[in-house]
Amino acid sequence: MTNLTTLDAILKTTYIGPLNELVNNDIKLMKRVFQDNEAVVTGKNFTMPLHIGRNEGVGARLEGGDLPTAGAQSYIDAIIPMKHLYGRISVTGQTIRAAKNNEGAFVRAVDSEMKGITRDLKADINRQLFGDGSGKLAKATANSSASTTVTVDTTKNLRVGMVIDIINNSGVASVNGAVITGITGTTITHNGTAAAVTADSYIYRHGSKDNELMGLKGIISDVDPNAKGLQGIKVAENPVWKASVLGNNGTNRALSLMLLRTMLDTIETAGNGKVSALYTSHGVRRAYEALLQAERQFVNVMKFDGGIETLTYDGLPIIADKDCDANRIYFVDEDAMTVLNLGENGFAWMDEDGAILNRVDNKDAYSATLFRYSEFATKARNAHGLLADITEA
Numbered sequence: 001m002t003n004l005t006t007l008d009a010i011l012k013t014t015y016i017g018p019l020n021e022l023v024n025n026d027i028k029l030m031k032r033v034f035q036d037n038e039a040v041v042t043g044k045n046f047t048m049p050l051h052i053g054r055n056e057g058v059g060a061r062l063e064g065g066d067l068p069t070a071g072a073q074s075y076i077d078a079i080i081p082m083k084h085l086y087g088r089i090s091v092t093g094q095t096i097r098a099a100k101n102n103e104g105a106f107v108r109a110v111d112s113e114m115k116g117i118t119r120d121l122k123a124d125i126n127r128q129l130f131g132d133g134s135g136k137l138a139k140a141t142a143n144s145s146a147s148t149t150v151t152v153d154t155t156k157n158l159r160v161g162m163v164i165d166i167i168n169n170s171g172v173a174s175v176n177g178a179v180i181t182g183i184t185g186t187t188i189t190h191n192g193t194a195a196a197v198t199a200d201s202y203i204y205r206h207g208s209k210d211n212e213l214m215g216l217k218g219i220i221s222d223v224d225p226n227a228k229g230l231q232g233i234k235v236a237e238n239p240v241w242k243a244s245v246l247g248n249n250g251t252n253r254a255l256s257l258m259l260l261r262t263m264l265d266t267i268e269t270a271g272n273g274k275v276s277a278l279y280t281s282h283g284v285r286r287a288y289e290a291l292l293q294a295e296r297q298f299v300n301v302m303k304f305d306g307g308i309e310t311l312t313y314d315g316l317p318i319i320a321d322k323d324c325d326a327n328r329i330y331f332v333d334e335d336a337m338t339v340l341n342l343g344e345n346g347f348a349w350m351d352e353d354g355a356i357l358n359r360v361d362n363k364d365a366y367s368a369t370l371f372r373y374s375e376f377a378t379k380a381r382n383a384h385g386l387l388a389d390i391t392e393a
Helices: 004-016 021-022 026-032 091-098 102-128 258-272 282-294
Strands: 038-043 044-052 075-081 083-092 138-139 145-149 149-151 163-170 173-184 188-191 195-197 201-205 245-246 278-279 301-303 309-313 316-320 326-333 339-340 364-379 385-388
Touching: 026 316, 044 364, 075 364, 083 091, 102 364, 145 149, 145 309, 163 326, 173 195, 188 364, 245 258, 258 326, 258 385, 278 282, 282 309
Parallel strands: 038 339, 245 385, 278 316
Antiparallel strands: 044 075, 083 364, 138 201, 145 195, 149 188, 163 173, 163 201, 173 188, 278 326, 301 309, 309 316, 326 385, 339 364
């Protein structure tokens, strides 16, 4: 007879195996970096020792002169907290009862939910990997009076049905746990209480503020992503702890081969980085392809697993990703990146109490929770670079 115990077994045997593959597939940054650079850690935080300074006890002297003062290598510990990622589904009691007579019916009923939450969590992780850990999805463009509509700078990461918070720079929430009910141009409508929103307010997934994975925007920068610095290290206290950034004071300029070469040379000089890939937006990739055509350069492509092809520069793949911010190219030394997982690699279903399916309070329904405890980190921040303010095509 089918019961909750056998249904839990179905969930484990049917879905737990493929989950890692499903979640990693087609995530360009995650697939290239996570697979070969993951580490399992224990404890609340992970400590990573970093070499930040040479022994300066060297020098040239006249005959009979005093020897150089002895020095030592300089090290510092990076303290990296784990981030907690979740995805939940719910199955009604009616669905479970139907499964008592037809086990296959249960599998079919939950199949779309299991695969759906996998795709959705995958998509959200990919977005986080290009962020700065803050969880900011969009910014209010102006002060507004009490209303359920808000005008923002971009709706790229917003969707109808998303549960959001709107919080200003002082940490005060004007909207908490509202659902986006409409998007028109750059204006969103939510079902929360009408509230005034100030121009220093940002849109976040509900409860996610400052809890997301660190991403390229926070790592490949020359400033601290937050008050604690990156991985607990502040640029002001350790000037070597920053990436090389070549911008144009916020004014976009045409991409050139000289800019690309200068960026690579700057990284090599600053941190001895060995860039392995360039990550950018589709618009910048188009600008690069147009540049090659204008310069009458041969358009080289590189083929990845699965037959996917991408443009290259100096033998390095130029990877366009929908989640990358516009007008920038990240130069990434992927060997200097790492993914830290708490307890075990990859994703798992929450079943510490012995069951994947758990009763929802006061509902004829059961829920299951997919989770992963991880963080994205770098072993050498100065091994990377950012070419900013590039005009898109």
